[in-house]
Amino acid sequence: MATAPKAFGNIRRSFDPWNDPKATPLIxxxxxxxxxxxxxxxDDLSLKIYPREFFTLLGPSGCGKSTLLRMLAGFEEPTSGDIRLGGESLKGVPPYRRPLNMMFQSYALFPHMSVEQNIAFGLKQDGMAKGEIRDRVAEMLKLVKLDAYGKRKPQQLSGGQQQRVALARSLAKRPKVLLLDEPLGALDKKLREETQFELMDLQQELGLTFVIVTHDQEEAMTMSDRIAVMRAGKLCQVATPAVIYEAPxxxxVADFVGNISLIEGVVESGSGGLVRLATDVGVIETESATTVAPGDSAAFAVRPEKMxxxxxxxxxxxxxxxxxxxxDIAYLGDVTLFNVKLENGALVRSTVINASRVADEQIAWEEEVWLTFERDAGVLLVQ
Incomplete structure (x- = not known):
């Protein structure tokens, strides 16, 4: 009986057109x-995004993610290369002629207009009939659960409600693609988390392609079908959230996404998918498909929850x-985080789930402890 291949993490939905050679990208x-x-x-970047995909550009400030989004929207022209939407080049196509819409972090709502008028603005510019505009605005208000707020002005709404108005206005013209530039940055933590799930549900309901820019790793991990991690204008890795996290x-990428400990060493041996790494804090054996030879420098990357x-x-x-x-010890409610100083002075992290209200083993500062892990707990990195 054949053994099923290992999968990284759980998946939100059975959706992976990027693995289908017959699939046609939208962007x-x-x-x-x-x-x-x-x-x-x-810098010389190539990327494909597929229909109905929730795709995230993730990286620190200055990595090029917003510039890439602005070029797709038509607010910036590429110095070289081409952008195609539905197989057609966007060269020379002005922003208002592109079948996409962009939602900005500032929301950019008109303060003198009501919620209904804000949502209707783009539809009026396109010359849509009054009756159709009224129906579309009502549809959008219902979609974002603001039916009772149509007559209010933006300043009479909370930050989360303003965000929904901006979203409704962006969706009113029924674009093929919705572009979101740090859309949740102005919201508090709890509201931001709630809105993430609302955006996911909305994207599924509408069947649109969402492309979002963020520097918030948790936000990217929560919402995305795939994430592109960027650095200095280039793509570092494009994969599902689980692969980005478990197999950077x-x-x-390992250090940028989530908490991780990197233990440097030298390869002692590597055969049959098992690599033995000699470090100054002990020997590490790990399962790895990475091609290495004795004497190579490498790092073992392991997440706190795996220790x-x-x-x-x-x-x-x-x-x-x-x-x-x-x-150091940090009690975070659901978990307790331990920073452990190894014999060489390096700090590594371990998290312990607080499954019960009373701790079975209370470990205190300055206690000597042992950290252990399985062969498949981490990943071997050579770059």
Whole structure:
């Protein structure tokens, strides 16, 4: 009986057109570059985004993600390369002629107009009949659950309600693609989390393609079908949230997305998918498909939740067992985070789930502890 291949994490929906060679992308960035003087904001980047995909551009400030979105919207022209939508080049097509709409972080609502008037604005500009506008506005208000707020002005609404008005206005013209530039940045944490799920449900209901720009890793992980991690105008990795988290392809991606400990070492041996890494805090054995040779430098990247913490030494302290001292403790309610200083001075993190209200083993600052983990707990990185 064949063994099923390992999968990374749970999936939100059975949707992966990027793995289908017959699937046709909706959006194609073909060797796109954008220079401002001598600065390369986007550098020879190629990317495909598929219909009905919730796609996120993730990266720090200045990585080029907003510039890429603005070029797709038509607010910036590429220095070189081409952008295609539905197989047709967007070169020379002005923003108002592109079948997409953009929602800005500031929402950009007209303060002197009511909610209804804000939503109707673009429809009037397009010359839609009054009766159709009235029906479409009512439809949008119902969609974003603001039926009772149509006559109010933006300043009479909460931040979350203003965000919904901006979303309704962006969707009123029924674009093929909705572009969102840091759309939840102005909301408080709890409202931001609620709105993330609302956006996901809305995208599924409408069957649209969403392309969102954010620097918030949790936001990207929550909402996306795929994430593109960017750095200095280039793509570092494009994959599903689970793959980005569990199988990052570089030290940069591993360190940028979530909490992780990187333990540097030198490859002792590697065969049959098992790599033995010699570090100055112990020997690490890990399952890896990465091609390495004895003497190569590499890092073992492991997430805090994959590390078991105990004051009792394991039965085999020679492999995948690190000794250290508790340096910091943070009680976060659902989990407790431990920063452990290893014998070489490096800090690694371990989280313990608070499954019961009373701790079975209360570990305190400056206690000596052991961290252990399985062979498949982390990933071997060579770049």
């Amino acid at each position: 194609e960035f073909d060797r796109i570059s954008k220079r401002f003087g001598t600065f390369n904001a986007v 392809n570089s030290r940069y 078991r913490l105990s004051r009792r030494p394991p039965s085999d302290i020679g492999v995948n067992a690190l000794r250290g001292v508790v340096w």
